[in-house]
Amino acid sequence: MIAHSYRQLLDTFSVRCSYSRPRVSNDNPYSESQFKTLKYSPGYPGRFEGIEHARAWMSAFIAAYKDRPHEGLAFYTPADVFHSRVEAVHARRQAALDAYYAAHPKSRPIARRPPKQVTINPDDGVTTMVENVLNNPQAGNYAYAPLNPSTKEKMK
Numbered sequence: 001m002i003a004h005s006y007r008q009l010l011d012t013f014s015v016r017c018s019y020s021r022p023r024v025s026n027d028n029p030y031s032e033s034q035f036k037t038l039k040y041s042p043g044y045p046g047r048f049e050g051i052e053h054a055r056a057w058m059s060a061f062i063a064a065y066k067d068r069p070h071e072g073l074a075f076y077t078p079a080d081v082f083h084s085r086v087e088a089v090h091a092r093r094q095a096a097l098d099a100y101y102a103a104h105p106k107s108r109p110i111a112r113r114p115p116k117q118v119t120i121n122p123d124d125g126v127t128t129m130v131e132n133v134l135n136n137p138q139a140g141n142y143a144y145a146p147l148n149p150s151t152k153e154k155m156k
Contacts (some may be wrong), residue, residue, distance in 0.1 A: 037065070074112040081114055 010016075038044065041061060048054040066082075069075040080089050093111035101108055 066116060073114040076114050 004012075025039045039060065043057075045053075045057065048057065067077050069077055073081055076086055076089060080086055090113060091112055097109040097111055
């Protein structure tokens with residue numbers, strides 16, 4: 001068996017690498033933003049006492065994070081978006097704005113909706129690949145996919 005680079009392994013499975021800023025260590029702004037949010041959140045211990053402490057703290061952090069409104073999602077929560085509650089929340093928001101408009105008819109406010117897609121580089125084709133994986137859960141299950149004979153030959 002011949003050792004291959006990680007990049008060659010990804011190429012074998014037709015996985016495309018994406019870098020928002022090539023040759024920069026923090027090339028994924030979503031991950032970097034998540035790390036900053038985590039580190040600046042109240043109660044962040046700086047150092048964890050052990051793996052159990054880290055798991056317990058992260059569980060509480062994630063539970064709070066998914067129910068917190070996000071500016072990038074038009075102040076919807078990730079849970080609202082993930083669980084398809086956007087329309088119900090949007091209807092409540094618009095009803096509140098309509099009531100405000102009835103009392104103050106100078107301007108007509110309209111509730112915003114979250115973006116349909118979130119991308120780093122919208123025209124690079126990666127968004128289409130992600131949508132295909134989301135629509136077909138088995139397509140993204142690379143870790144457990146059995147190797148077919150042609151793939152085994154490529155890896156020799």
